Amino acid sequence: MPKVKNWQIGREMEYPYEGQRPKRQWAIVFDLNKCIACQTCTLACKTTWTSGQGQEYMFWNNVETKPYGGYPLGWDVRILEKLGRQDWEKNAPLEGKTVFEAAAPTERALHFFPKDEDWMYPNNGEDDCAGRVEGGCHIKDLPHDRWFFYLPRTCAHCTYPACLAACPRKAIYKRAEDGIVLIDQSRCKGYGECVRACPYKKSMYNPATRVSEKCVGCYPAVEQGLQPMCVQNCIGKIRIMGFISPPWTARADNPVDYLVHKKGIALPYYPQLGLEPNIYYIPPVHAPREYLAQMFGPQADDAVKRYLELRQDPIAQGLLVLMGSTDCILHSFKVADGLASGYDEKGGEIVQVPVVEPLHARAAYDEKLATVRTNTP
């Protein structure tokens, strides 16, 4: 089997096809400290792409509540259980096996096949830990502290997609121009191999058209220099979509490269599975570090520490306020004199925002108008 270079696990790995990096790679960074599970992203995607027959339970973008929520049910626990213990020391290559390396000779990737019912609970009360106020918390006797965070997910348009590897009809392809992974809707015959093989469970079956479907990365928008719908509409402004470079060609003025490579505060999720997924997360600072290490790899602890130090870093702060400030894709950014600016591919300015919004404090009682005011920062 060919060997390909996976920078996220720091080594070469087996993959059924030769490695071929796209000219540039679609990527989203999510700041998990800010997601409020409003599901606006989910609905933005749904109303754009999946409102038809056979898509009733289909959410290409979903937001689940960790640690116990999942769409489909238990997707993460189940693939991790299948893979078993795999070791990975900090600042060293992954010692353990990826899903490609751990696969039986009869399979392209180690996987589990979710059942139809598993898709029917898209964050239905997952974060509902209390009943009526007088009833108090109804989750008792947990063997650990009580905590949760929200995890918004799209397809990761992986560099080494398991969905693509498993499709015997070669109906799945990765675009050379932006790395977006698509299922050819005219070629797919609904074998569901991608639904089985994708460990993130981001390939879904449409029983009305009898073919599989997945997040299309909003390619028509991306082709016009616009960010995807789930990114544009994010209420919490927790997301930024751009193009990520591999570490050896990373540019410090590229927003995604900056967060992932330069600053090291955004990490891929479940990188140990070996797909080089291209959605990156700033881990939530309050969640147990062991859990974060399992989900984001051995760098999770450092990423949290660096994030907590951002107050001293005006550049990173500037970039974080650029998140959600424009519908356009930012190819580069600059922070100077308290202003953060984002630029298009040709260097034209798209947006400029103050790193800290000006603060106007007014007296609680306005003598002139004889009225009481509330200050809203």
Add this chain to the structure above:
Amino acid sequence: MRTAFWMAAILSNLGAHLGADIMAGKVALDLSVQPLKEDVFKEAKEEVVTLMAQPMVAPRPATTLTPEIRVRAVHDGHWIAFLLTWADTERSEAGRLGEFSDAVALEFPVKEEPLPPIFMGTKDMPVHLLHWRAQYQRDREKGPPEMKDLYPNMNPDMYPMDFKDQGKLQGISEEMREVYSHGKAAGNPQSYRKESAVDEIFAEGFGSSSIIHNPQSHGEGRWSDGRWAVVLARPLALVNGSVLVPGQPGHIGLAVWQGGQDEVGARKCVTMSWITLLMAGE
């Protein structure tokens, strides 16, 4: 002439397949008639063909679920028909996620000389397949299942362009609705009602198969007592495809899918080498 034919058959048999040849005797019937009754095969000799879990490409089955298939064949000088029977404890027609269809495929080389690789042919050495699916037969008989058949308790609010009272939105065409149905919008035959239980497929290697429009073949399956019996019929000369000639040997390959056991696509049981098809002369 006759001796030469048998010699050729035996020689190619030695090279191609260990086991009995399939004899297609000539019958004075019209085999293009749909549906064909199984009794057209009553004089035909039944051969048992060994199948194995597809061994070449992953994903593939770990075990052989269908170790054998029984085959009978007859021809009428213009059409050839096959009766294929195998054991399958449940009838599966696909539907929801993870439900797959029972199916059978007959494979023919497009050119007999040299024979293409049995596993779906290769570049410039194509194969022609007749692919019967229980799912397609259900389509033809009852139409594809509606969402409310698959999920009786589901309650969707509404679908785009789908209003009971269209009011000012009169004139919404099926085409406008299909924009919201990706498979249909892309013209995927899989997403439309199948008018025939049999797809004709052209392939030049694994993962290369494409459906032939306006197929000429037809087929009909019947499941009872834990066995499928599928009749497949095709013209001897398929347009741009395989041509069988009375009095000359041809070749076939077979594949079976047990959908209820998650077999689909490359997860199938297959013949490991070409089987000689002896075509009785005029």
